Amino acid sequence: MKESAIYVHIPFCDHKCIYCDFYSIVTKDNISNYLGAITKEIINYAKEFSDGQVYKSIFFGGGTPSLMEPDYLKDIINCIKNYYTVSDDAEITIETNPGTVDKNKLLEFIKSGFNRISIGVQSFIDEELKFLTRIHDKDLAINTIENAASVGFENINLDLIFNLPGQSVKNWMYNLETAVKLPVKHISAYSLILEQGTILNKMVLDGRTTLQDSDYDAEIYNITMEFLNRNGFIQYEVSNYAKPGYECRHNKAYWQYKDYLSFGTSAHSFVNGKRWWNYSSLKKYIHNINNLGKAVANFEILTQEQMLNEYVMLALRSDGLNMIKLEEKFGNGWLNSAMSTLKMLERKGLLIIQKDLIRLTQKGYSLCDKILEKIL
Ligand code: SF4
16 A cells, blocks of 8 residues: 555634744634535545555644634544545644643544644744744743643644844753753754745835844754754754654655645645645635535646656655665666765765765755755
8 A cells, every 4th residue: 555644734823923924814714614625625535545545644734723623623534534544553743833722622632533743832932932923922832732741642743943033042042942851752943934925024124123144044053953963852854853753754754755635725735746736715715625526726747857856855855865765766867967976965074875875964954955956
């Protein structure tokens, strides 16, 4: 059976954060219509994608899935399990924001079938949280993590953002030190990215805030890699660190170029080299699902070259490029032509070529984009 993953997009949020460019909607209208449409979409796709596939992970992302009533999400999980082969040990994750859940709701999520929780903490410093326009403070963030652990979530991720305007190394270290003392198994640490169309972008353009430069960003990134690895969180992707055995199975499916189905607004699916994506408009999505059973806005069929590039990029950004698997999939043409550059990068300490595996070093992770530009 082919291993695959399922993603479910819940676009609702209770406000828009200044840095966010995800598709999210600040309204409670249409929630039950939307969740009903997702169920229909799941059932419709089962006709094509239930045979020969075993689904090893389900990920509810957003938006803010934790704003939903647990029973609604339980119905969606049960629907997936009824129509697809989901492995008994499947990783089932819910993205959660502090301030949207109490202990009871967290317990209900466990009863609904979730066994992994990803908590959008972003910072443990109240001033930074205010700047990011998050609805929680430090105490609420810590409480949410402790509550999640106490109701039985063993596999907890927290998200952090570094290099905020004016953030000192001392403040960032405080965030990291607080994180590793908590009962978490996985940390995602991202640099603040200025995305077009966000409120933050307008603030920068208007001169109301200034981002720190890329050298400072690189310094903070290096500190992060060293600190987390030293504290038992092993880096397995540019921005992701986990205690051994707690790497996110769902994200690894993307990075290992496995197939995945995605449901909901703006959701992207990828199966056998074809990628398609849904309408992002909530109304259009619901209308199309109810009338046509699908809400595909567009699709692309990737060429061998595009797939090879994506495969190499995703593997190198994460835990390495397996040369045998690469050859099985794409032949040895690219490897032969890139080998002298790869060896040169190895001499510079940016990657290691070990037996069948090519993987980036810490120095390589920090120059990942430049390395990929050079070899692809
Ligand atoms: S809660 Fe998350 S998805 Fe929603 S607006 Fe904020 S950053 Fe975006």
